[in-house]
Amino acid sequence: MDPVLRRSLRSLAAAGVRRLPRALFDVQAARDRAPAAARDRAPAGGAAAAASAAASGTPVERAPVVNAGNESSTSAGSAAHFATVLEPRALERPSDPVAELDAVAAEVSDCRACTLCEGRHHTVPGEGSPNARVMFIGEGPGADEDRTGRPFVGRAGKLLDDIITKGMRIAREDVFIANVVKCRPPNNRAPTADESAACRGYLQRQIAAVSPAVICTLGATATHLLLETDSPMSRLRGREHSWRGLPVIPTYHPAYLLRNEAAKRPTWEDIQRVMQRANNA
Ligand code: SF4
Numbered sequence: 637m638d639p640v641l642r643r644s645l646r647s648l649a650a651a652g653v654r655r656l657p658r659a660l661f662d663v664q665a666a667r668d669r670a671p672a673a674a675r676d677r678a679p680a681g682g683a684a685a686a687a688s689a690a691a692s693g694t695p696v697e698r699a700p701v702v703n704a705g706n707e708s709s710t711s712a713g714s715a716a717h718f719a720t721v722l723e724p725r726a727l728e729r730p731s732d733p734v735a736e737l738d739a740v741a742a743e744v745s746d747c748r749a750c751t752l753c754e755g756r757h758h759t760v761p762g763e764g765s766p767n768a769r770v771m772f773i774g775e776g777p778g779a780d781e782d783r784t785g786r787p788f789v790g791r792a793g794k795l796l797d798d799i800i801t802k803g804m805r806i807a808r809e810d811v812f813i814a815n816v817v818k819c820r821p822p823n824n825r826a827p828t829a830d831e832s833a834a835c836r837g838y839l840q841r842q843i844a845a846v847s848p849a850v851i852c853t854l855g856a857t858a859t860h861l862l863l864e865t866d867s868p869m870s871r872l873r874g875r876e877h878s879w880r881g882l883p884v885i886p887t888y889h890p891a892y893l894l895r896n897e898a899a900k901r902p903t904w905e906d907i908q909r910v911m912q913r914a915n916n917a
Pocket residue numbers: 744747748749750751752753759817818819831834835
């Protein structure tokens with residue numbers, strides 16, 4: 637184990653911190669997988685900074701870490717890059733998906749990894765079947781979701797309900813619904829890149845736990861995060877993409893559909909693709 641990380645872990649233990657962020661282990665795992673030469677080139681600050689953040693409860697400027705996938709190091713220190721270098725990890729379904737989803741919800745309820753924690757009334761981890769064949773991923777909680785702690789329960793949620801129950805003819809309880817961030821951004825703004833990056837570990841664990849046959853991203857925020865692109869939705873929707881071997885079908889966010897009647901038809905085409913995938917996979 638990296639000596640800087642070891643010292644940080646000791647400090648955390650002394651401070652009484654018992655639950656460590658998964659990012660800490662991810663960083664160390666990436667370092668452990670990297671060849672020795674690359675490891676030597678890579679600053680140890682990424683893991684230490686994550687440890688320090690866990691102790692202070694404040695977000696950190698991520699230090700560069702080794703990209704275990706191509707054995708190169710980088711000077712890009714953004715949170716988005718930090719998330720990217722962890723991508724080569726294979727998606728593994730945990731042995732007890734229900735326990736893992738419960739653990740994610742419990743960790744989210746205490747999470748202070750980004751400033752969105754400051755304005756929340758309830759965290760909104762997500763809900764649905766741990767064995768869902770379809771997983772919907774939206775942007776973040778709105779006022780109704782923040783009040784109830786449940787995803788997609790406002791006007792946009794009612795429209796998503798209709799898509800699921802009347803369009804797909806399945807129960808809402810049979811899909812899994814999550815968001816990119818689990819706390820409400822102020823004034824319903826889109827989450828920043830740093831907020832999305834701080835929260836994405838929870839989403840990745842939820843995807844791994846559910847292991848759906850198909851993911852349907854709702855709107856640009858979720859689509860851009862998962863596919864790591866900033867292309868417009870008009871170019872991304874209408875076809876199938878892939879994330880770690882899972883089919884990803886982007887479509888418009890229900891809130892957008894409430895304002896744009898014309899987007900309902902292409903959305904229905906996307907949902908038909910989702911159903912096809914769910915039935916055939
Ligand atoms: S949005 Fe996510 S990362 Fe930020 S405080 Fe909430 S749970 Fe933590």
